[in-house]
Amino acid sequence: MxxxxxxxxxxxxxxxxxxxxxxxxxxxxxxxxxxAKTGMRNRATLLYVVxxxxxxxxxxxxxxxxxxxxxxxDIEAEPLVRVCSTERLSKEVNALKPEVVFLTDSKLAKxxxxxxxxxxxxYPNPRKKELRVSAAYxxxxxxxxxxxxTSFGVIKGILTQKSFVSVALILGTVLAVAYIYxxxxxxxxxxxxxxxxxx
Amino acid sequence: MGGFVPPPSGxxxxxxxxxxxxxxxxxxxxxxxxxxxxxxxxxxxxxMTPGMMNLGVPGILAxxxxxxxxxxxxxxxxxxxxxxxxxxxKLAIMMVIGLLAGVxxxxxxxSHIFESMGKAASxxxxxxxxxxxxxxxxxxxxxxxxxxxxxxxxGSSELAKKIQSIKLPPMVHFDVARITVSLWFPLIxxxxxxxxxGTIGVGGFIGVPAMIYLLGISTRxxxxxxxxxxxxxxxxxxxxxxLRGYVDLRLVVLLYLGSxxxxxxxxxxxxxxxxxxxxxxxxxxxxxxxxxxxxMIPEYLRRMxxxxxxxxxxxxxxxxxxxxxxxxALLAIGVIFKKVRDAAAVNKKAPTPSHH
Numbered sequence: 001m002x003x004x005x006x007x008x009x010x011x012x013x014x015x016x017x018x019x020x021x022x023x024x025x026x027x028x029x030x031x032x033x034x035x036a037k038t039g040m041r042n043r044a045t046l047l048y049v050v051x052x053x054x055x056x057x058x059x060x061x062x063x064x065x066x067x068x069x070x071x072x073x074d075i076e077a078e079p080l081v082r083v084c085s086t087e088r089l090s091k092e093v094n095a096l097k098p099e100v101v102f103l104t105d106s107k108l109a110k111x112x113x114x115x116x117x118x119x120x121x122x123y124p125n126p127r128k129k130e131l132r133v134s135a136a137y138x139x140x141x142x143x144x145x146x147x148x149x150t151s152f153g154v155i156k157g158i159l160t161q162k163s164f165v166s167v168a169l170i171l172g173t174v175l176a177v178a179y180i181y182x183x184x185x186x187x188x189x190x191x192x193x194x195x196x197x198x199x
Numbered sequence: 200m201g202g203f204v205p206p207p208s209g210x211x212x213x214x215x216x217x218x219x220x221x222x223x224x225x226x227x228x229x230x231x232x233x234x235x236x237x238x239x240x241x242x243x244x245x246x247m248t249p250g251m252m253n254l255g256v257p258g259i260l261a262x263x264x265x266x267x268x269x270x271x272x273x274x275x276x277x278x279x280x281x282x283x284x285x286x287x288x289k290l291a292i293m294m295v296i297g298l299l300a301g302v303x304x305x306x307x308x309x310s311h312i313f314e315s316m317g318k319a320a321s322x323x324x325x326x327x328x329x330x331x332x333x334x335x336x337x338x339x340x341x342x343x344x345x346x347x348x349x350x351x352x353x354g355s356s357e358l359a360k361k362i363q364s365i366k367l368p369p370m371v372h373f374d375v376a377r378i379t380v381s382l383w384f385p386l387i388x389x390x391x392x393x394x395x396x397g398t399i400g401v402g403g404f405i406g407v408p409a410m411i412y413l414l415g416i417s418t419r420x421x422x423x424x425x426x427x428x429x430x431x432x433x434x435x436x437x438x439x440x441x442l443r444g445y446v447d448l449r450l451v452v453l454l455y456l457g458s459x460x461x462x463x464x465x466x467x468x469x470x471x472x473x474x475x476x477x478x479x480x481x482x483x484x485x486x487x488x489x490x491x492x493x494x495m496i497p498e499y500l501r502r503m504x505x506x507x508x509x510x511x512x513x514x515x516x517x518x519x520x521x522x523x524x525x526x527x528a529l530l531a532i533g534v535i536f537k538k539v540r541d542a543a544a545v546n547k548k549a550p551t552p553s554h555h
Contacts, residue, residue, distance in 0.1 A: 148452055156214060160444050167441040170267060170448055174437070177452050178271035178459075185459050196463060 002041045005032060006098040006118070009048040009063065010086060011109040019193055020104075020125060025066040027123045028102040033073045042075040045096055049082045049089050056081060090115035127191045134187035141181040148173065210317045214447050215255050222453055224254055229268075230457030231528040237465025238472070238535060239481050244269070244400035245488045246528050247454060249329060253491070253521040256450065258325035259313045263440030264450040265400040270433030271451075272458070273426065286427045287375035287420055293382060294389035298428055299435050301393020306439040309398060313445075319502035326492040326499065328398050332405070333489035340482045344475070359415030376416045376424075388413060389428070396432045397439075403429055468535050471542040480531035487527020491520040 005028070012024040025046075032042045046066055048059045063079035070077035082092050090112050093101060098118040103109035105124040113120060148155065159166045186196040215221065228250040232243030244265055251261035313321035367381040388409045396402030403425045410421035440446050469477070498516045501508040 145452060145456075148448060152449060155448060159441075159446065159448065162442055162444040164442075166444070167438050170441045170446050170451075171270075171434075171437060173448055174267055174271040174451055175274060177455050178274065181455055182459050185463060189463060194463075194467065 001037070001039060002043055003032070003036070003099050004097065005042060005044045005100040005102065006093050006096050007044055007046045007066075007102045008089065008093060008109070008112065009046055009066065010089060011104040011106045011112070012123075020127070021062065021066060022069070023126075024102070024104060024123050025069040028121075029070045029073045029075055031102070031121055032070075032075055032100070042070075044070050044075055044077050045098070046070075046077055046079045047082070047092060047096070048080070049084055049086055049092060051083070051085060053083050056083065093117075127193065130187045130191040134184055134191060137180055137184040137187060141177070141184050144173075144177060144180060210314055212257055212260055212313070212445055214260070214449075217449055221254050222449075225251065225450055225453040226457040228457065229454035230461040231525075231532060232454070233458030233461025234465040234468075234532055234535070235461075235481070235484060235528070236458070237462035238468050239465070239477060243458065244402075244404075245333065245485055246524065247458075248325070248400045249488055249492055250521075250524055251450060252322060252325070252495075253517065253524060256447070257313070257318045258322040259309050259440075259445050260447055260450070262309065262325060262398065262400050263437075263443075263445035264447050265454070266396065266433055266436035266440060267446050268451045268454045268458070269400065269402075269429065270437045271455070272462075273429045273433050286423045287373050287416075289371075290373045290376050290385060290416075291424050291427045293371070294385050294424070294428055295431050297386035297389030298393035298396075298432050301390040301395075302397035302432050302435045303393075303439065304390075305394045305397025306436065306443070310443050310445070317503075319499045323496065323499040323503065325399060326495055328395070329492045330489060330496075332395060332399065332401065333485050333492070336404070337482055337486045337489060340478055340485070344478055344482070358412060362413055363415060376414070376420050378415050380414055384414060392428070393432055393435075397436050400436075402432050465535075468539050472535055472538045476534065476538060480534055483527050483531045483534075487523045487530075491523040491527075494520040494523065 007025065007028045009021060009024075012021040028044065032044065036042055046063045048063055050056060050059045059081045060079065063081065067077040067079060080096075084092070086108065089108075093112070093116045098116075100121060101116055101118045102121050102123065103112065105122055105128070109122070155169065158169050189196045228247050232245075232247040232250075235246065236243035247268070248258075248261045248265045251264070252258050256264075309321065309325070312324050362384055363378060363380050365381055365384075367383055369382050370379055371382045371385075372379040388406065392402050392406035392409065395405050406425045406428065407418075407421045410416045410424065411418055416424070437446065472480075494516050497506060497508060498513040500506045501513055
């Protein structure tokens with residue numbers, strides 16, 4: 001028994017990040033292995049549509065880098081590059097008669113979804129989540145900074161009391177700012193694909 | 200702490216009028232200090248404290264705010280810092296005693312000078328300590344650069360062996376650090392580190408080399424133990440300065456604004472820039488910061504009434520001091536960024552796929 005899957009590589013390149021394409025390939029290969037019945041052979045077509053023949057070499061080189069993710073799990077990976085408009089991408093996918101189609105949550109993928117056949121498996125870009133988390137922490141940090149500067153008159157009154165209340169206010173605020181603003185930066189870095197360093 | 204008595208009201212600290220320009224300058228100081236700290240492991244205080252003093256912040260307030268800034272960073276950073284696994288807990292616990300005593304003594308001396316003699320005397324005292332420490336570090340790094348690292352390391356381990364051979368009771372064995380030494384030496388190192396942390400906000404930069412060269416502890420254990428100690432010195436310093444009203448919360452949060460970004464950029468740069476360039480960047484920053492403090496000495500003496508200088512000359516000295524401090528730091532960061540850019544340009548030559 002053979003299962004025919006199509007990995008729509010173009011949907012992983014919307015963000016202009018080739019590292020994400022590798023993560024996407026790992027996800028697809030892992031999914032196929034995990035969802036395979038006994039005796040089932042998986043075959044994955046790595047489809048990449050380029051609009052100009054000049055991009056052919058680059059496309060082939062990228063697909064060559066994605067193939068090992070499948071091969072190491074005993075999945076036959078067939079790189080396929082087509083030169084045509086991305087408008088025709090859904091037709092190219094359907095022509096392969098896939099049982100499973102792998103897409104990301106990119107704009108292109110959303111556009112394709114309604115036109116393609118087969119079971120659709122979506123890989124959400126985890127970095128988008130990082131951006132959302134960073135923005136949430138950033139908003140909280142902004143509010144905290146705004147509160148400190150707009151109410152500094154009141155805060156100054158407490159600070160000059162030279163009491164344990166002023167110590168608690170300082171240490172509490174400092175820890176809150178370091179934590180919230182620190183997370184804003186850390187998640188923004190993760191979104192950019194950089195592992196934040198502890199210092 | 201329970202017996203704390205508010206200081207007698209002599210001179211009272213004044214929070215500066217924080218204009219937008221000054222606020223941005225403090226955030227920039229945080230960024231420069233953070234970048235250097237991320238790049239070199241520590242050393243942000245060399246820039247942040249004198250930089251805030253150049254902006255008109257009383258020295259004691261600059262130190263109090265900087266040590267509070269370090270405390271929050273140490274707490275948050277320690278959550279995920281792998282080096283915390285290399286702490287010699289026995290050594291750390293014993294050193295905490297000396298460290299807290301050092302911080303406490305420093306805060307008392309700093310406060311006493313400020314409250315009894317005023318802002319200029321306090322600035323003069325903090326600047327003098329800065330000059331001594333920064334000059335010593337500048338000399339050591341320049342010698343290190345000229346000699347090469349190997350020779351320095353072997354010479355230093357000899358000193359550690361001599362110290363370990365002094366059998367002054369009680370002798371204590373530290374399992375993780377793998378040393379047997381008289382307890383007095385870690386206590387002295389801890390007290391000195393705490394005193395400097397409490398006086399000028401520079402702790403780890405002295406503590407780590409002291410543990411390596413004087414006590415013979417490995418770099419990893421020294422760095423891990425120092426990180427652990429930094430939380431205590433930062434917390435104790437912050438509590439003591441805050442109890443005396445010497446922490447400006449606005450300055451602390453503005454420092455974070457730049458430093459938390461800078462520290463990440465500096466850490467990334469360490470993977471690209473070679474050690475020798477790092478040391479040259481460091482010595483540039485320290486030497487110019489040192490000169491910046493030296494230039495301010497006549498101005499502080501004028502304000503105290505010990506020498507006569509026109510107010511215009513004092514203003515010029517302040518500007519020269521600020522130019523030295525920012526100029527040196529920006530030059531060092533410029534070199535780091537140039538190296539990073541060069542490395543990125545080399546990487547760009549590798550073929551990359553086109554994207555749609």
